[in-house]
Amino acid sequence: MITPPLGQDKLVGFFKKAIREDSLGHAYIIEGDTGIGKKTLAGYFAAMAVCAEGTACGECKQCKQTIAEVNPDITVLSADGKASIGVDAVRDFISTVAYRSVHGGRHVFIIHDADLLTVQAQNALLKVIEEPPKGVLFLLLCKQKAQLLRTITSRSQILKLSPLPKEVLSKIVPDCGGFELTYCKGNPGTLIRICADEEFKEFRNNAVDVVAKVFTDGDEALYDAVDFFEANKERKEDLFTITLYVLRDVMCKKNGLTPFIINADKANTINAVSAVLTPATCMRAIESVLEAERGMGKYGNFNLAVQSMFIRARNAMKNGNNKQMC
Numbered sequence: 433m434i435t436p437p438l439g440q441d442k443l444v445g446f447f448k449k450a451i452r453e454d455s456l457g458h459a460y461i462i463e464g465d466t467g468i469g470k471k472t473l474a475g476y477f478a479a480m481a482v483c484a485e486g487t488a489c490g491e492c493k494q495c496k497q498t499i500a501e502v503n504p505d506i507t508v509l510s511a512d513g514k515a516s517i518g519v520d521a522v523r524d525f526i527s528t529v530a531y532r533s534v535h536g537g538r539h540v541f542i543i544h545d546a547d548l549l550t551v552q553a554q555n556a557l558l559k560v561i562e563e564p565p566k567g568v569l570f571l572l573l574c575k576q577k578a579q580l581l582r583t584i585t586s587r588s589q590i591l592k593l594s595p596l597p598k599e600v601l602s603k604i605v606p607d608c609g610g611f612e613l614t615y616c617k618g619n620p621g622t623l624i625r626i627c628a629d630e631e632f633k634e635f636r637n638n639a640v641d642v643v644a645k646v647f648t649d650g651d652e653a654l655y656d657a658v659d660f661f662e663a664n665k666e667r668k669e670d671l672f673t674i675t676l677y678v679l680r681d682v683m684c685k686k687n688g689l690t691p692f693i694i695n696a697d698k699a700n701t702i703n704a705v706s707a708v709l710t711p712a713t714c715m716r717a718i719e720s721v722l723e724a725e726r727g728m729g730k731y732g733n734f735n736l737a738v739q740s741m742f743i744r745a746r747n748a749m750k751n752g753n754n755k756q757m758c
């Protein structure tokens with residue numbers, strides 16, 4: 433048997449049943465964050481759909497080809513690091529839709545990063561999704577289905593991937609630490625990435641210290657933090673996550689929810705920040721981080737956004753403390 437993805441029993445069961453009862457649809461949208469397991473699940477669905485037994489048995493000719501990634505009945509299109517997938521790539525991709533499957537069963541077309549399809553490309557795809565030849569199955573993977581045309585989503589079934597519980601995550605990466613398990617927010621891809629990244633521990637330690645000092649130290653610390661963010665901007669998402677976790681931990685501390693603190697190994701640092709923030713100023717700091725993260729978009733000015741985020745957070749703290757003193 434080809435091993436099913438861990439933690440996806442419900443979706444796998446749903447798909448297996450549809451194959452068994454011959455009620456499989458012709459297009460599914462698999463929606464979820466980067467790293468959540470969309471490709472793994474789509475790969476398993478495809479393996480089941482083309483398997484001679486319909487079970488991803490691992491023994492039949494089709495399965496052997498699937499395992500070796502040479503099954504002619506599974507065709508994959510991805511952005512390959514490009515900003516979008518254009519109409520020519522889609523036309524080329526679907527050029528074999530009308531042909532019979534090589535093995536006489538189903539032909540699966542998988543599109544990774546479907547949210548990067550241009551409108552023209554989606555319209556080209558729509559033509560085959562509207563009237564697909566028998567045996568054709570489309571699996572469209574995307575972060576948010578809202579990025580796809582309504583005409584596509586309305587003709588597809590939506591399967592949403594949710595974060596995985598810690599018990600499952602610790603099976604996926606057996607020797608990961610408690611901090612990493614919490615930090616990844618149920619995302620196996622993030623967990624695998626941070627556990628494999630030898631520099632992540634040091635980066636995270638430094639990031640927590642730098643963020644904490646924005647609140648506990650003088651103005652100089654604010655500019656050190658901006659420099660640190662700029663120097664590590666390729667880890668943009670991690671920087672915002674770590675900043676939010678520091679402030680979230682402060683809220684936990686203030687509310688007596690110490691067992692829920694994520695940065696438990698940095699208790700002294702969290703205590704120091706907690707000593708200078710009130711619940712209200714901490715909330716305002718959290719808001720300024722969320723706002724900076726939202727406003728960032730793809731092409732936002734990172735340095736400016738970070739600078740204004742820390743200035744607003746610090747001002748909230750100063751104003752709050754002044755009010756308290758009055």
Ligand SMILES: [Zn+2]
Nearest residue numbers: 483489492495
């Ligand atoms: Zn098989």
